[in-house]
Amino acid sequence: MTPPVPTPARPAAVRTRHGLPEGRPGDAIVTVGALAAFLLGWQALVALSGLPPYILPAPGQVGARLLEAWADGTMWRHAQVTVLEIALGFLVGGTFALAAGYSLARSRLVERALSPYLVAAQATPVLALAPLIALWFGTGIVAKVIICALIVFFPVAIVTMVGIRSVDPRLVEMLRSLRATRGQMLRVLEVPAALPSIFGGLRIGITLAVIGAIVGEWAGGDRGLGVLLNIARGGLFDVPLLFATLVTIAGLALLLYSLVVVAERRLVGAR
């Protein structure tokens, strides 16, 4: 009896294990297919359940309302404020978090003194803090930026600390043998080494910043996507607009998240 001859591996690049075409075209097909399936499911739910449009509008209705709201400038009027809040909050929170993460990693004293407050602040729901911050800082952009910054701070600070702590001590010794200054150590070794984990924190941070901005706008404000949600649900009772706003928020979050991923690809690259 002859043993079974193993089939030689087929040339790669033709098909993956899943039988899907390799590379980007395949990815796109999967993404578009999933979206189509989701929309079809939604449409089917509306058709089968017979729910009225003010409970669950059909995707077509939401799409039409979305286009209308963008066309007449309503959506952009509110979205631009939210984008600004997120950008500023992310920037401020991220900057403080990087500095805090570095000092937490480098100084036991700082860690001892600050970490209980950090954890406590993070455990307090931002939803509960938002009215207080609105009370203190008013209903303008400042309150929202603070809320965004607060919510971004914790994950970024923690991953920065962990990233800097996990720098290979053998590389630290190598740089010490080359008389690297504190600043050179930071620039040449610590930041590049911690960058992958920092970007992990920034990915979480940017999505949280979107939540922070919407929550901040709920607590008080006259413009912003969170405000538009309130208007659509309350004053106008325009449920398709409510859905259109949700779609816009989700799209915004996706866009911002991909910006972070693109920055990560540029800065971290292949290791």
Added chain:
Amino acid sequence: MPTPVGGVDASPAIAAEHLRRVFTDGPEPLEALADVSLRVAPQEIVAIVGPNGSGKSTLLRILAGLLPPTAGRVEVGGQEVREPDPRIGFVFQEPRLLPWRHVRDNVGLPLELAGRPAAERARRTEELLELVGLTGVPDVRPAQLSGGMRQRLAVARALALSPTVLLMDEPFSALDALTRERLNVEVLRLWERTRTTTVLVTHSIPEAVLLGDRVLILSPRPAHVAAEVRVDLPAPRSLGTLGSAAFAAIAAEVRLQLELASGGRPDVESRWPRGDTEALLAGIDTLGGPAWFDPFRKERPG
């Protein structure tokens, strides 16, 4: 390799006096070095061997100024070393290259940290690559190169600022035997061109004897210099030297001293070749044996 201008009076390139080091960060104090003194003449290569955990790496770190001694002092060119010094190059056991930097940015790192202009860095980096036999190496990340090439890059980096003393801490111990031998020869070629004073810590007796002008044998912890073996082998040394009887005799002497230092009783076999056998083999080696008598031929190049 020519006998260096050693001796007591010649001013040494690097000298250590009565180094003692006690580590106090453990549950109980650990005395790594008891009393180590050494003098290395300019252009000399000294190999340090010792039992595992005998404090060889501790000694080298103190010499490099990376670790302060509990007592004693280190001098390079007559000046005390208290912190890492530009006159000292250090090659670690692992290449310790920055994984996200490409080859040339890794080799040029010391120049970058010292604030040398980009043009000078580029020129010097090519020079260093040529020195370690990596001319024209693709400018890729270290992970794409072999272990031997990575360690060559580490040697090039250590030489970037033209140090007067090169310290090597078991630099080739992570490599396979063939690569290791090739790099040992590479170090000899490098020394012939730069004549850099070198202190090499190793646990390989052949490596110590092939490279060293002298081999210092450390005792087990707490370490002191238990013995010194002079290596009088004809220059230039090469892989062929490994097969010579004189080499075998010196290696046996080092092994004997190492066992004495470790407190073990050397068995008679380890003393081979001594006496008549040694004399015979040494004679054959100097006179040149008959063409058929070359048990180590396969190790000779060419």
